[in-house]
Amino acid sequence: MKLVYQQLLALLSMIAVVLVLLGLSFSSMTKEYVYQNTWTSLEKYANSLVEQSVRVSSSNPQHVSFDSESLLNSEVLLRNQSVNFTIYNRENTAIFPDNVYISRIKETDWQKLQQGKVVQNVADHQTHATGGQVEPAMTDIIKPYFYTDDNHQKHLVAVVKVGAYVSNINSNIAKINANLTKALLVASFVAMLLAFLIARYLTLRIDRIRRATNQIANGNYNVQVPSKNRDEVDDLANDFNNMARSLQESKIEIQRQEERRKEFMADAAHEMRTPLTTINGLLEGLAYDAIPEESKAQSIDLMRNETKRLIRLVNENLDYEKIRNNQISLNQQQFNAIDTLNRMAEQLAQKAAAKSDHISVQGGSDIEVYADYDRFVQIMFNITQNAIQFTENGQIVILAQRGYQETIFKISDTGIGMTKKQLANIWERFYKADPSRTNTKYGESGLGLAIVHQLVLLHNGKIEVTSKPNQGTTFTIIFPDKKPAK
């Protein structure tokens, strides 16, 4: 069954129970109310009848006289209002109206009357036959009247029985009940309408979430369900929105990774093609004996170099991927940076000399750095090697200095420099500012700075570069100190 009908059913059954209970209690209340009202007015009739027509002689209270003329008048008057009455004397004999068929008051009732109690009958079932006629059911009250003499003695003087037709009362009750039924019908209609609206409102909101779920199933993660943070349905909408958002985020991340993978494959293929083509050419030359004997040793050397370059390319790529995926752990420690840099400069001296570059390390002798030793050397080595690579007859200065809770290194050269556009891309893998600069002697692949960048980030450090074409380049690398334990 649809949710809207389930809710409707629940609400309607509740309303039905309430209405039935209300209806029952109201109708029994009205019945009682109408009877009470009738009895009160009947009692008033009885009082005025006695007042007008019963005379008690003060000298002899046993002597009671009834004014029959006034009784006759009253009878006509009351009959018009569908009320009739009977008056009994203290011997339980009906003395008005003058009708022999009128039965005496029941003994049990008579005893109550003698005690001064008023007897009320809901419906008089005696429906006695008078002259062969069947009288309709009546409700009546029977009230005794007493005379109190000078000695405070009470004497029963008369008993009046006043009755009204039950049919009259019932028609009153029916009228009230009809009104009540109308009100209940209107109320239940309004309640039904309200119940339907509430149920519909709820299901509409659930429907909205369902439609959004369908969109997600169809691959559209860019959906949000409105929520006002009011109830459980809104909570559900919030959870749904969170889910959609993280799905969208992972979709973007997957796309980005896919993009990166494609780029990498294309670049790597491109990088490997050159050495492989060289090796292939040389091998074919050797196979067909197209290479003169004296050049063979050189060809083999060239092939060895190209193979080494391929191996380096593969290794560096693996290294880069490892750093990016946080798969390498740093063994950070405090050590003297100047000593390390001096050793490195010595190693590179030959390369620098080949380019007629002068290389120098500057800064105090006791400048320390907090880093992974091998990775630190890798970073500095790469940048200095680049400086030598792109500088001829120039100066290469490696400067170390202490900053606030950090060690700063500046590696500057007076080489060919880079334009702003070239600068913007140097951290990217396989980027070479100017492909014509490639110098196979160094076997460059455009991976050096990409790895350097990742390594510096891994140290929580910073790397910046400034450069001007034909003037030179300066790399600034900052290593933060060890954070004091809290």
Ligand SMILES: Nc1ncnc2c1ncn2[C@@H]1O[C@H](COP(=O)(O)OP(=O)(O)OP(=O)(O)O)[C@@H](O)[C@H]1O
């Ligand atoms: N000191 C510099 N002066 C001028 N250009 C530079 C300098 N350092 C880097 N570049 C430019 O940035 C590019 C990227 O440098 P990177 O070190 O990443 O690659 P590479 O040196 O070409 O190859 P690899 O270091 O992988 O062997 C270089 O090709 C070069 O064009």
Ligand SMILES: [Mg+2]
């Ligand atoms: Mg390089």
